[in-house]
Amino acid sequence: MSTTAVDLPPVEIRRGAGRLAGTAHDSFAVAARNLIAYRRVPQLLVFSTIQPVIFVLMFRYVFGGAIKLPANLPYVDYLMPGIFVQTVVFGSLAAAIGLATDLKSGLLERFRSLPMARSAVLAGRTLADLVRNVFVVVLMAAVGFGVGFRIHSGVAPFLLGMALVLLFGYSMAWIFATVGLAVGDPEAAQAAAFPVLAPLVFASSAFVPVSTMPGWLQAFAKHQPVSATVFAVRDLVLGTPATTDVLQALGWMAGIVVIFAPLAVRRYRRSV
Amino acid sequence: MTETAILVEGLAKRFGDVMALDGIDFQVPTGTIFGLLGPNGAGKTTAVRVLATVLTPDGGRAEVLGHDVVRDAEAVRYLIGLAGQNAAVDPNLTGRENLRLIGRLTQLQGRLIETRAAEILERFGLMDAADRPVRTYSGGMRRRLDVGAALVHRPPVLFLDEPTTGLDPEGRNELWAVIRELVADGTTVLLTTQYLEEADRLAERIVVVDHGRVIADDTPAALKSDLGSTVTELGMSGEKEAERAHSLISGLPRVHSEREGATVRVSSQEGPRVLIEVLRALDANGITPSSLTVREPSLDDVFLALTGRHAESNPTPQASDLAKAGVA
Helix, strand or coil: CCCCCCCCCCCCCCCHHHHHHHHHHHHHHHHHHHHHHHHHCHHHHHHHHHHHHHHHHHHHHHHHHHCCCCCCCCHHHHHHHHHHHHHHHHHCHHHHHHHHHHHHHCHHHHHHCCCCCCCHHHHHHHHHHHHHHHHHHHHHHHHHHHCCCCCCCCHHHHHHHHHHHHHHHHHHHHHHHHHHHHHCCHHHHHHHHHHHHHHHHHCCCCCCCHHHCCHHHHHHHHCCHHHHHHHHHHHHHHCCCCHHHHHHHHHHHHHHHHHHHHHHHHHHHHCC | CCCEEEEEEEEEEEECCEEEEEEEEEEEECCCEEEEECCCCCCHHHHHHHHCCCCCCCEEEEEECCEECCCCHHHHHHHEEEECCCCCCCCCCEHHHHHHHHHHHCCCCHHHHHHHHHHHHHHCCCHHHCCCEHHHCCHHHHHHHHHHHCCCCCCCEEEEECCCCCCCHHHHHHHHHHHHHHHHCCCEEEEEECCHHHHHHHCCEEEEEECCEEEEEECHHHHHHHHCCEEEEEECCCHHHHHHHHHHHHCCCCCEEEEECCEEEEEECCHHHHHHHHHHHHHHCCCCCCEEEEECCCHHHHHHHHHCCCCCCCCCCCHHHHHHHHHC
16 A cells, blocks of 8 residues: 655756755745844844843953953963953854754744755754854944054964854854753853853863862863963964964864764754 | 555554554545544544654554655655644744745745745734734734644644644634545544544544554444443443343343443444433332433544553653553
């Protein structure tokens, strides 16, 4: 016994190169959808940028004076690379919250019944967050310059540093995409993420020199992805030798994506 | 010759210790409305999710219009539309933007997407709200948009999982009318429901599922003929009197009677006339019911008739319950 075969509508099932183009098409459609949310709910963007702005002001004017730096480096120039990285790290939470919301609302179930690329929901989500991060990084740079931040190297190394920041944000989004799908609830995703984010961001070289921390903490603070990225961006902005730190940072990002992209996709396939 | 649009053979799906689907079989002829009826946790949603390629079954097979839902899932996705239990639309997008998104993700061309979106907004009475974010919609409007979103690519097979849940009677009637229109145009519809009335009004054939198994597969008329078109519940002062009434009524022609505690449930094809006879017989024997309710048969009555027990909701059935059900 079998059903009567019906020919497919005049849409070709995508294979080979067509499949890749199709994945891009679907990812852009999903990314556009996620970006509309930022336009329509501006609070999402406002609140996610107010917090880093407050960090800039707080560290620049409140804590900055107490933090001793080697040489005569102004603290704001030391701080801003850390702020850029910290901003995109906290911003990557949006992937967890967004995907958990879509999972809970049944939207992911609908997407999985559609003839679209399996990876497009995640690719579109992380792409939308990347676009948002471009906006946020530009804003933070403007705030930084406003409070006295100066580039010691040149425009090209600075832009390379910003590209590293964006790439790092993109790789972190895959971690939080996995978390969001695993947890399946927006509030829980947020709660689950913070205990991971806080040590990564604060036990790092983002705000203070690692050498001021106790030895046991230094071991962690020197060898974790946030610090690695901050070291690289700081080298690029301050004009100190950067190659080793940049390669290390890229290594961390590649490692994160290689591990978490498949995990996120696997979670997505299993989620209903 | 009737063609088969959906074929389900021995389909099984397990979640941990729970058999959500325990080998179900059914067939849906092309261009018909098919009802999957059962209480919460019976396996209806799991069945729809497997057919819609959202879940992979653990056993058995299913085909939609000649394409296996596992091996040929991508082809199946072009042929189906799914409206799940939640109104799965993006609250931050407008109604039109939601439909556009589905249009793009079902690989339609740009111009066609606009036409289809407008058609659907018109058909579901959402034109006035088309360019407002969905979070400003009422529950009924969201629900209609959700069903509309399943139609953007004009799928020949449509899955509706409890489509009228949360709708007021007017919204429900409107949605029923749309479903009938779609079927008149040749669409095959599989809908799940907890309401016998809904399945009866819409479906040409009904499968009753319980604990992941099919316990009846029939036309609504045949299912109801076993039940009677009306059900009357007579409350008695005590079990003893109820038993007397029950044996009296059972002796009457064209009547089916059951006793449960102090309640006697009488079902019949000829409700009003038989009811007069029942009351006369009781009166002649000096029995006066303390309460009397007349109603349409419900899913629960179907369950009683089919299984001898009430329809229970099993949101998370335990393995031991399933084992008992298997023995029963």
